[in-house]
Amino acid sequence: MSDNEYDDDVFDDLELDGDDVFDDIAENELVALERPTKRHKPETLGAENELALGDGDSHLTLAERILSNQFGYKSFRHEQAAAIRQILKGDNVLVIFPTGAGKSLCYQIPAIAFPELDLAEGTREPTKAGVTIVVSPLIALMKDQVDALKKRGIPAESIDSSKKWEELQVIYDALARSQLRILYCAPERLNNEGFVETVKRIPGGIRLLAVDEAHCVSEWGHSFRPDYLKVARFVSEIKAERVICLTATATPKVAEDICKAFSIKPACVFRTTPYRPNLELQAKTVCKEYDHDVGVSLDIMLGFHVKWERDKRFEELFKFLRANPGPTLIYVAMQQQCEIHAKVLAAQGFKAAPFHAGLKTEVKQQVQDDFMSERVDIVCATIAFGMGIDKPNIRNVVHWDLSNTVEEYSQQIGRAGRDGNPSKCMFYLAPSAFYLREVFARGDLPSRTSLGGLVFDISDQALGVSVGGVFKTNHYRQQKDFDIRPSPLSVIYATLELHFGFFRATTPEYSAYKYEPMPSYFRLVKQDKSPAVDAIYKKSKKKVKWYDIDINEAIAYKGAGLNRADIVAKLNQLDQQGHIKLQASGLTNRYILQKALPKTDEDREKVVEKLYKDLTGREKDALQRCREVMGLITGPKCFALSLAQHFGMDLPDGKGKCGHCSFCLTGKPVEPPKLKVTPTTASSIQKVLKATDVRDDPRFLARVAYGIRSPRVTALKLDKSPxxxxxxGHDFEALLAEFTKVCEKKSEE
Structure with a gap:
């Protein structure tokens, strides 16, 4: 059951960066394990011990043995060995390797090595070996990693929303017995109060916390995620012994942010060049000009319900695929494009399949399996496909639309040619790409009116709460009330927390719990007379099959000495032990007040002004990142050199060019497509105004005209209007200016 019913897509078929990628948390997965045992501090043993702590060479020897015995590799590559040695010595580490360069081994090998180090040090019992937790953003990635580790005899599991209750019980039991070496979870799970309590109680503690896609921690990163901000706090709360952050796409500024968040020393940053000599980076402009007022309609331009023959890129694509056979990924911007492209390619004799977040889980898994086993040669995908796909022989990566960022482009082309053989990466440039990316960028900035209403609402929610106290908000209600999509709403809260210091996000809570009792439950409550069990039993209300329990009523029933954490922990423990099946609902966000929020309208307006300036800057940054992608592809420089320099590096051996990209082969830049902007007319403006009586928000009206969905647009069903x-085809800023005049005139009447 989800508290957020609003579809966060700008179009109903548009795949937004990250919103469809990240794992949702199932509400029936709250667990708690036994109380933590006392943890021993490692002690340096004598020189006679082969694995004495701090002996870097012995650590490396152990790592190399695991690499050979467990993974079948003869030697490390890049900076893997150096990173692993520092982790085994107890340091926090940042690894910046290109996609496919073996980042996962940097935490998998230490996770396997810890029990052997414990044995050598003599400081831990086997039943207190602890676990390595990997924070990863995608269920598919977790599944692939877990399956691969299990095949190698390495005990690993993931806790995610696809798991059945019975499967979770096995996982919890293995954690309690120190039988797991690696546990994967999504960053959102760190908000789950039951999961946090569970982790605190794992015998032996958290030996290593691995943060995959760590660039999401940084506000300067290309896919900043507020939930990742909580990872550093999670490390402190659970007392993780060490941390490794991993990413393929960190600019120098992003790397600096990551190091600051996790206390990583400069000497523990391991970086290798993104340059891959076997990748041929190519680009081609198709349809150099497009006039919105004549010829093909916008719907045809975007590929909606049309004959594909009108898009000249298909002809180029067919030629490219026939000249370059082999496993291929084709990246598009919208879900419906995936379907259209797969059908068109199948009609041409290619074995192609679509992949996007809108497909059912079993369908996506089948497509992935078919691609891995080569029953399908081509996958037409949104950004939802590719993370964690360990297929070494992908021969081609095609970009149909403009990438959001250089980092995203680098990550996607990095999926080609991991076997070291020549592979091609083709980038098609067409005028439609500009419109789509502007929709992405413009869709996240709320109007100043909406932002003001939100800030006032948050301040009202905190009235009467003293510093150090907790106040609650409902994000779903605020999305609807203030016309702000989920992703920017999360960023707004993070900005108020980080830049203004008003509050600190803490573990959300569920307002309602219910459980289905198993046969052993009633026997247990007769025997267990603890206050928590007694309160749960006495304050539960039977509703047919399930029992409802109000946490606050249970606390009040026993009076002093019993708190919410006790009740939640006991419910989770009963669930983990198989006495009940637990579900939770009514997610409420909670914040600890750090300093008083503004009370007067004047002070609140000052916050709104500063916040709106910050958010406007984010919109400009998003547009600039698109221009950076275009600059890389159409600039007067080698593609590979431009890509390396974006990440603060150069080509190996000081080379000035790769010799086989489009620029190097032709000696001239790729000519960018040109888009003719349609002048804004009064008649066009009037048509939009006649369709709605909204006059309090010019940005809302501009969104309708331009084709950007928002909660309010959807609620009024204007997305279905002509x-x-x-x-x-108009300039968005010009539209905004025109509708601003209309709204200002209305307010003066």
């Missing part, structure tokens, strides 16, 4: 996207 005026929706009717002015997509």
């Amino acid at each position: 005026v929706f996207r009717s002015m997509a």
Whole structure:
């Protein structure tokens, strides 16, 4: 059951960066294990011990043995060995390797090595070996990693929303017995109060916390995620012994942010060049000009319900695929494009399949399996596909639309040619790409009116709460009330926390719990007379099959000495032990007040002004990142050199060019497509105004005209109106200016 019913897509078929990628938390997965045992501090043993702590060479010897015996590799590559040695010595580490360069081994090998180090040190019992937790953003990635580790005899599991209750019980039991070496989870799970309590009680503690896609920690990263901000706090709360952060796409500024968040020393940053000599980076402009007022309609331009023959890129794509056979990924911007492209390619005799977040889980898994086993040669995908796909012989990566960022482009082309054989990466440039990426960028910035309403609402929620106290908010209600999509709403809260210091996000809580008793439950409650069990039993209300329990009523029933954490922990423990099946609902976000929020309208407006300036800057940054992608592809420089320099590096041996990209082969830049902007007319503006009586928000009206969905647009069903996207060929800023005049005139009347 989800508290957020609003579809966070700008289009109903548009795949937004990250919103469809990250794992949702199932509400029936709250667990708690036994109380933590006392943990021993490692002690340096004598020189006679082969694995004495701090002996870097012995650590490396152990790591090399695991690499050979468990993974079948003869030697490390890049900076793997150096990173692993520092982790085994107890340091926090940042690894910046290109996609496919073996980042996962940097935490998998230490996870396997810890029990042997314990034995050599003589400081831990086997039943207190602890576990390595990997924070990863995608269920598919977790599944692939876990399956691969299990095949190698390495005990690993993931806790995610796809797991059945019975499967979770096995995992919890293995954790309690120190039988797991690696546990994968999504960053959102760190908000789950039951999961946090569970981790605190794992015997032996957390030996290593691995943060995959660590660039999401940084506000300067290309896919900043507020939930990742909580990872550093999670490390402190659970007392993780050490941390490794991993990413393929960290600019120098992003790397600096990551190191600051996790106390990583400069000497423990391991970076290798993103340059891959076997990748041929190519680009081609198709349809150099497009006039929105004549010829093909916008719907045809975007590929909606049309004959594909009108898009010249298909002809180029067919030629490319026939000349370059082999496993291929084709990246598009929208879900419906995946379907269209797969059908068109199948009609041409290619074995192709679509992949996007809108497909059912079993369908996505089948497509992935078919691609891995080569029953399918081509996958037409959104950004939802590719993370964690360990297929070494991908021969081609095609970009149909403009990438959001250089980092995203680098990550996606990095999936080609991992076997070291020549592979091609083709980037098609067409005028439609500009419109799509502007929709992405413009869709996240709320109007100033909406932002003001939100800030006032948050301040009202905190009225009467003293510093250090907790106040609660409902994000779903605020999305609807203030016309702000989920992703920017999370960023707004993170900005108020990080830049203004008003509050600190803490573990959300569920307002309602219910459980289905198993046969052993009633026997247990007769025997267990603890206050928590007694309160749960006495304050549960039977509703047919399930029992409802109000946590606050249970606390009040026993009076002093019993708190919410006790009740939640006991419910989770009963669930983990198989006495009940637990579900929770009504997610409420909670914040600890760090300093008083503004009370007067004047002070609140000052916050709104500063916050809106910050968010406007984010919109400009998003647009600039798109221009950076275009600059890389159409600039007067080798593609590979431009890519390396974006990440603060150069080509190996000081080379000035790769010799086989489009620029190097032709000696001239790729000519960018040109888009003719349609002048804004009064008649077009009037058509939009006639479709709605909204006059309090010019940005809302501009969104309707330009074709950008938001909660309010959807609620009023304007996305179904003929005026929706009717002015997509216009300049968005010009539209905003025109509708601002209309709204200001209305307010003066």
